[in-house]
Amino acid sequence: MKKLFLPVDNSPLIIFRIFFGFLLAAETFGAILTGWVRDNFIKPKFTFSHIGMEWLQPLPGDGMYYYFATMGVLGILVMLGWKYKWSLSAFTVLWTLTYWMQKTSYNNHYYMLVLVCLIMIFLPANRYASLDARQNPEIKSLTMPKWCSLVMIAQVAIVYFFATVSKFYPDWLDGTFTKNLLAHKSENPFIQEIFHQKWFYLFIAYSGILFDMLIVPMLLWRKTRTIAFIASLIFHLFNAITLQIGIFPFFALSFAVFFYPPEKIRALFFKKKPKPEGNEPIYQNKSVLLYFFIPYFLIQIALPVRHWFIKGDVLWTEEAHRLSWRMMLRSRTGYSTFKVIDKKTGERLPYSLYSSLTDKQIAMVADKPDAIWQMAQRIKKVFAKHGKDVSVFVDCHVSINGRPYRQLIDPTVDMAAAKWDYFGHNDWILLYDEDNKPTNQSSSN
Known part of the structure; x- marks a missing residue:
């Protein structure tokens, strides 16, 4: 000393x-x-x-x-x-x-x-x-x-x-x-x-x-x-x-x-x-x-x-990716569709991401689980201001390093009601086995 x-x-x-x-x-x-x-x-x-x-x-x-x-x-x-x-x-x-x-x-x-x-x-x-x-x-x-x-x-x-x-x-x-x-x-x-x-x-x-x-x-x-x-x-x-x-x-x-x-x-x-x-x-x-x-x-x-x-490969789930010095490690691309449903009527409600997001933000909600979850919460609040209680379902597919696209988010989960687990795995992020089959997708799918 x-x-x-x-x-x-x-x-x-x-x-x-x-x-x-x-x-x-x-x-x-x-x-x-x-x-x-x-x-x-x-x-x-x-x-x-x-x-x-x-x-x-x-x-x-x-x-x-x-x-x-x-x-x-x-x-x-x-x-x-x-x-x-x-x-x-x-x-x-x-x-x-x-x-x-x-x-x-x-x-x-x-x-x-x-x-x-x-x-x-x-x-x-x-x-x-x-x-x-x-x-x-x-x-x-x-x-x-x-x-x-x-x-x-x-x-x-x-x-x-x-x-x-x-x-x-x-x-x-x-x-x-x-x-x-x-x-x-x-x-x-x-x-x-x-x-x-x-x-x-x-x-x-x-x-x-x-x-x-x-x-x-x-x-x-x-x-x-x-x-x-x-x-x-x-x-x-x-x-x-x-x-x-x-x-x-x-x-x-x-x-x-x-x-x-x-x-x-x-x-x-x-x-x-x-x-x-x-x-x-x-x-x-x-x-x-x-x-x-x-x-x-x-x-x-x-x-x-x-x-x-944390369960799952961080390259896929992005969970605990930040603050970990995982620098310039992978390319990540994807696309997401947000489906907004009125809980009371079951009617699908129109919502355009392009009306509220920049091109960079669109790219972020296309493949980042945390941004997708945050976007769903924001959509829920937007409709709540108009007196509507909505569910938000996301169809998201992601490719890592140019490999084939796979579904990232469980499309049967209401992302507006989903919780964010900062310290563990979020079960609505799909994981895959060696045969490329989802291992944690909801049975209702």
């Missing part, structure tokens, strides 16, 4: 704060400039919030533009280290609300941002090269406890470990997914020809496994660190170009500063910074490590394994 509190040069944490704040600003201002805010918060009549957060809806009018602009300004303040804890705490709250508010354009790096923001609130990242340290020299410090770097390394290690484990399934191992993924990534005939070569898409598949599996150990070992960083640079730049996933590749690269000796980071980024002296343990934030970070990492380990305790 004593080694965790030994003082080390805080240069990695300081430069990461600067990178991080810049990326926060780039993400949020970029979301406005690219139309992402417009498409996901302004145009929709409502958003598919995370279940339990349906009350959390976008601000009216142009409110979400101001909301994201505020986050952009807060990101700049984090980068400059001005009112650091206040600025980052405010950003964390606003970003977390944004994360909960919509999942039509869900991305794992949005979740990663929530976690890293939360971690950084508890780290002394404003003790050097910050406006806070300039205005209040008493907080200025050249060192930090060693555990401050280790918690960032631990978070990265958890992400890559579970990203590796999740790839060990047939469609990844035989290249099916990577072949489909690369199929339409370029209009250049020469590049397309390469992407269609079996050796190439298998190379991408197994490179992905090896990268996720080895990158953290190789960054930790001095002899392979530079090779690992170069590999990481190539890997993430390739993803940035082919997958177009925003700041995430650069965000992932920025964690490399915690793997290098602090003295090297100081020499590279803070040439005028004095060399810290003394080796007395720093115990001021011991309670933070014991009572926040230890429970935090236990939760981070538990969340990605929870799907193994």
Whole structure:
């Protein structure tokens, strides 16, 4: 335990704060400039919030533009280290609300941002090269406890470990997914020809496994660190170009500063910074490590394994898919028909999804069980306002990785009356045996 509190040069944490704040600003201002805010918060009549957060809806009018602009300004303040804890705490709250508010354009790096923001609130990242340290020299410090770097390394290690484990399934191992993924990534005939070569898409598949599996150990070992960083640079730049996933590749690269000796980071980024002296343990934030970070990492380990305790294949059911670092694993397409029945008369009532949903939302309710359930609840409320008590039945068929379509939702179940089990399997999601026959469909079907 004593080694965790030994003082080390805080240069990695300081430069990461600067990178991080810049990326926060780039993400949020970029979301406005690219139309992402417009498409996901302004145009929709409502958003598919995370279940339990349906009350959390976008601000009216142009409110979400101001909301994201505020986050952009807060990101700049984090980068400059001005009112650091206040600025980052405010950003964390606003970003977390944004994360909960919509999942039509869900991305794992949005979740990663929530976690890293939360971690950084508890780290002394404003003790050097910050406006806070300039205005209040008493907080200025050249060192930090060693555990401050280790918690960032631990978070990265958890992400890559579970990203590796999740790839060990047939469609990844035989290249099916990577072949489909690369199929339409370029209009250049020469590049397309390469992407269609079996050796190439298998190379991408197994490179992905090896990268996720080895990158953290190789960054930790001095002899392979530079090779690992170069590999990481190539890997993430390739993803940035082919997958177009925003700041995430650069965000992932920025964690490399915690793997290098602090003295090297100081020499590279803070040439005028004095060399810290003394080796007395720093115990001021011991309670933070014991009572926040230890429970935090236990939760981070538990969340990605929870799907193994839920009946059915998570690739099919989507149950416990989120918060599990199951990144870029499968393609999923489907189509759904919602049948609304007046309980009193038995009459089928007209309802058009296209009148209330955007194209992205239509695609979501076509194959995502949670969105289908939420849509059924919303339809029930819409008709209830007109004094009608309705049942909602859904005919939904889904294809995973281009395989034949199969029925996802039990068409005999009234989805307006169905319950959502957040921690277990929902029986209205059909499961199949080895002969491709439903194993849990209602006997009334």
